[in-house]
Amino acid sequence: MLFRTPMTPLFFGFLFDLFGSVGVQTVLSVLYVACLVTVWAIGSRLSLWVGFLALLLLGLDIQYYYWFFSVGSESPQSFLLVFWLAYAFFTFRKAKARYWVLHALVVWLLILNRPGNQVMVLCAFFPLLNFGIAWKRRVVLFLVFLLSYGVCHLSYASFNYARLGVFQISTLGNAHLPFYRVYLQDGMIRPENGPKSEELAQLVEREILPTDLFRKYQIDKDIFFRMPSQRMYNTLIGAVDKTYGWDHQWLILRQAAMEAAYANPLEFMLTYLDHVRDVFYVRGDGRYDFSLYNRTKPDYNTFRQERYRLYEKSGLPIPSEDDLIPRSTIVSVGNGQEDYRSQTLFHAKNPPVDWTFPDRHCSYRWGDVFDIYGIGFPFTFVFICLGLFGITLSLMRKVYFVNVEMLCIAAVSFVTLAATLMGSVQIPFRFPFDSIYILLGCFGLYGVVHCFGFKIDRTS
Numbered sequence: 001m002l003f004r005t006p007m008t009p010l011f012f013g014f015l016f017d018l019f020g021s022v023g024v025q026t027v028l029s030v031l032y033v034a035c036l037v038t039v040w041a042i043g044s045r046l047s048l049w050v051g052f053l054a055l056l057l058l059g060l061d062i063q064y065y066y067w068f069f070s071v072g073s074e075s076p077q078s079f080l081l082v083f084w085l086a087y088a089f090f091t092f093r094k095a096k097a098r099y100w101v102l103h104a105l106v107v108w109l110l111i112l113n114r115p116g117n118q119v120m121v122l123c124a125f126f127p128l129l130n131f132g133i134a135w136k137r138r139v140v141l142f143l144v145f146l147l148s149y150g151v152c153h154l155s156y157a158s159f160n161y162a163r164l165g166v167f168q169i170s171t172l173g174n175a176h177l178p179f180y181r182v183y184l185q186d187g188m189i190r191p192e193n194g195p196k197s198e199e200l201a202q203l204v205e206r207e208i209l210p211t212d213l214f215r216k217y218q219i220d221k222d223i224f225f226r227m228p229s230q231r232m233y234n235t236l237i238g239a240v241d242k243t244y245g246w247d248h249q250w251l252i253l254r255q256a257a258m259e260a261a262y263a264n265p266l267e268f269m270l271t272y273l274d275h276v277r278d279v280f281y282v283r284g285d286g287r288y289d290f291s292l293y294n295r296t297k298p299d300y301n302t303f304r305q306e307r308y309r310l311y312e313k314s315g316l317p318i319p320s321e322d323d324l325i326p327r328s329t330i331v332s333v334g335n336g337q338e339d340y341r342s343q344t345l346f347h348a349k350n351p352p353v354d355w356t357f358p359d360r361h362c363s364y365r366w367g368d369v370f371d372i373y374g375i376g377f378p379f380t381f382v383f384i385c386l387g388l389f390g391i392t393l394s395l396m397r398k399v400y401f402v403n404v405e406m407l408c409i410a411a412v413s414f415v416t417l418a419a420t421l422m423g424s425v426q427i428p429f430r431f432p433f434d435s436i437y438i439l440l441g442c443f444g445l446y447g448v449v450h451c452f453g454f455k456i457d458r459t460s
Contacts, residue, residue, distance in 0.1 A: 005170055007113035008073040028069050035068075035082040039435055042089050046446050054442045057383075058435055067431045076113045078432040084110060084120075085409060085436055092126060092405040095133045097144045104148035112156075115170040116420040121149055122412050129404060175237055175250035177423035179257040184233050185425055186271045189225055194259030196252055200240075201225070203252075207239040217307075217316065217325050227303050229323045275425035276418065280381040380434060383441025384410075390444025393451050403447065410440045 015024040039058050044051030058064065067074040084106050091099045103123060110117040127141035153169065161167040183189045191201035204224055208214060224232055240250050261268040308318055319326045387410065391403045413436045420429050 004073075005112045005115050007109070008076055011076050012071055025069070028075065031079045032065070032068050035079055035435065038082050038086045039439060042086060042439060043442055045089075046443060050442045050446050053445075054439050057438045057442070061431075061434050061438070063428075063431045064434045067428055073114055074428055074432055077110075078435070080106075080110050080113055081413070081432050082435050085413075085439070088123065088126065088409050089405050092408070093130050093132055095130070095137055095141070097141060100127060100141045100145045101148045104145050104152065107149060108152040111153075111169065114420070115173075116423065117416060118169065119416040119419045120412055121146075122415060124149070126408055129408060171249060172237075173249075174254040175240075177254070178261070179253040180233065180424045181272070181275070181422065182257045182260050182268070183225075183253075184228050184230065185275070187226055187228060188260040188264060188268065188271070189228075189256055190260065190263075191221075191225070193256070193263040196255040197259045200252055200256045203239060203243055204236070207243060208235055213325060217311070217319075219325060223324070227298065227300060227324065229325065230321070231319075231323045231325050231327065272422065276421055279417075279421060279425065279427050279430045280384075281379075380430070380437050383437045383444075384414075386448075387437070387440030387442075387444035390447030390451075391440075394447035397451050403443070406440060406443045410436055413437075 012024065015027055019027070036055055036059060040051040040055040042051070043054035064078065068078045069075065087103060087106050091103065094100075103126075107117070107120045107123055110120055124142055124145040127138045127145065130138055130141075157167050157169055160169070179189075189197060189200070191198045201221060205221055209219065209221065209224065219232070236253075237250065240248070240252060244250075244252065304322060304324060307324055311318055317326060321327075387406070391407050394403050395407075413433050417430060417433055
């Protein structure tokens with residue numbers, strides 16, 4: 001497995017194989033309660049009412065709960081982030097090297113879940129902000145973290161190279177960051193953007209559009225680039241691999257994405273800001289988009305319905321999953337080595353079990369009532385703003401207690417999320433980070449209350 005790191009399939013695979021569906025749900029339930037208690041413990045370090053407020057707000061976060069109990073990388077991401085949050089918070093001012101070796105290992109666990117978490121290597125700078133120890137010691141701890149992380153990174157890359165000839169943590173980076181967003185979500189890839197974009201358009205015309213599927217569904221070059229779909233993207237991945245080979249590592253896709261960014265640098269950033277705003281539910285009705293392109297581009301849903309009417313008149317099956325083409329056999333990718341796709345870490349030959357949870361009878365009406373973070377008001381965005389305001393106010397008034405720790409943790413988490421969204425904008429990517437942003441808001445509220453003269457004991 002090279003397009004992702006293996007934490008999620010290993011986690012769910014072992015649990016489903018050993019305990020079944022009920023056992024997996026039991027383990028996730030225990031982890032969920034542990035996360036709530038951990039968030040309470042961190043908040044209570046400041047004041048008991050801060051801890052209970054953070055506990056209540058996170059418990060009411062229905063989306064956090066939903067994705068915590070989903071079979072996907074969001075679930076391990078949620079409890080691993082809380083584990084990292086607690087460890088980073090309580091060891092921020094530690095001056096012994098072993099704490100920073102373990103901190104690097106915790107970050108490595110997060111990377112094993114999602115390769116985009118490599119941005120969290122920024123935690124190496126935390127010791128440099130520990131003003132309670134000498135500069136020389138801070139630099140030593142900084143280097144200890146980097147060395148520990150480097151050992152993990154190089155070891156796993158070497159493992160991939162020994163098995164598959166690829167010295168990387170994960171592949172598809174060129175095909176994903178930022179090509180996935182620029183092509184599939186923004187539709188900014190144009191042949192006229194540059195020579196690599198033109199070369200990519202020629203590949204599409206030569207390898208993809210002449211196939212029976214695309215001819216039958218009347219997908220031309222204009223539709224392929226103006227109204228792309230997930231299955232078009234998947235087909236493009238296989239076609240590039242077939243044309244350029246495994247060693248190319250889809251480089252042309254990143255080059256085409258960067259040509260789109262250089263051709264329209266302002267729109268490239270403004271569309272990204274619009275996406276980030278949407279992820280935090282700070283939404284307008286389209287008139288308030290930063291990007292002029294977002295305000296004027298054709299609506300995919302309207303276009304899809306027009307195509308579906310055309311398919312019905314032509315007697316063609318309607319594609320599933322709201323796509324413009326039906327599911328098809330995607331061109332296989334590989335490096336030509338002996339059937340490496342059938343191998344697993346432990347060379348298991350058993351067919352995979354059904355990694356799903358049984359359907360439960362639930363009230364969606366009550367779920368909507370308690371989904372306070374997604375209906376009509378950007379609560380998470382407010383938590384971030386409140387946290388930044390309150391902590392900044394506290395620091396200006398020289399109230400330093402745990403404010404630096406929380407601010408640094410929130411900053412690293414936000415940069416990590418922002419880097420992830422640069423490649424693909426998916427709202428569920430944000431929900432595992434809600435525990436951090438809720439705590440940030442609670443800390444900020446404490447700072448505001450304290451700085452405006454309300455003296456509340458921090459332990460009661």
